[in-house]
Amino acid sequence: MTIDATLLPLPIHPQTDPRAPMASAPMVYNPDNSVAWEQMWDNFCQLASAGGPPHRGTLLCAQLDADPTSPSYHFAVNEIVRGIKLVGGLLAQPAHTGWIAVECGQNSKAHWLSSQILQENVESYAEGTRFFVPVGDTFTLKGEIKNVITAVAKTTHYWQEHLAPEIKTSLAWEDKFRHLRDHLRRWFPR
Numbered sequence: 001m002t003i004d005a006t007l008l009p010l011p012i013h014p015q016t017d018p019r020a021p022m023a024s025a026p027m028v029y030n031p032d033n034s035v036a037w038e039q040m041w042d043n044f045c046q047l048a049s050a051g052g053p054p055h056r057g058t059l060l061c062a063q064l065d066a067d068p069t070s071p072s073y074h075f076a077v078n079e080i081v082r083g084i085k086l087v088g089g090l091l092a093q094p095a096h097t098g099w100i101a102v103e104c105g106q107n108s109k110a111h112w113l114s115s116q117i118l119q120e121n122v123e124s125y126a127e128g129t130r131f132f133v134p135v136g137d138t139f140t141l142k143g144e145i146k147n148v149i150t151a152v153a154k155t156t157h158y159w160q161e162h163l164a165p166e167i168k169t170s171l172a173w174e175d176k177f178r179h180l181r182d183h184l185r186r187w188f189p190r
Helices: 071-088 107-119 141-161 165-187
Strands: 091-094 099-103 125-127 130-134
Touching: 071 091, 071 099, 071 141, 107 125, 107 130, 107 141, 107 165, 130 141
Parallel strands: none
Antiparallel strands: 091 099, 099 130, 125 130
16 A cells, blocks of 8 residues: 655644844855855745844844954955855945945845845945945954845845746835925925
């Protein structure tokens, strides 16, 4: 007698907290020992805003008291800028102390990515076509630097691969209406 496996009950797994931070991906290195950021992820879990686990358990904040002249700060900035280019194809550069600016080319994209990164528990904000991510002289390669790059990788992946064109268009129109509203308020204050 054979048993149809499709009729067997599925194994019961203990319930896991869907809001628990996601597991860390292993570091992958190039032959020159630089981190191969673009090769570290073969899949992405759901965004925190859609019910998936946030990247971090606690909020990673910008180090506003960092020494921007220190070698460790320069290393962190350079590695985050390089990683963002590799994982998201975006150009980044140091902004003011504790922050790196990432150019998106669109206000709506910058604001969407920033809000998603923040929900991954990495501090971020947007201004115009740029969003900002934290940096500091205490940031380590396998810790905070990787956290920032992972959050950008996860969110830019969803923007590029999973966000429907209609949603992107709607976000762009919302941004235009918000800009028009702000412009009108300057002309016609209450």
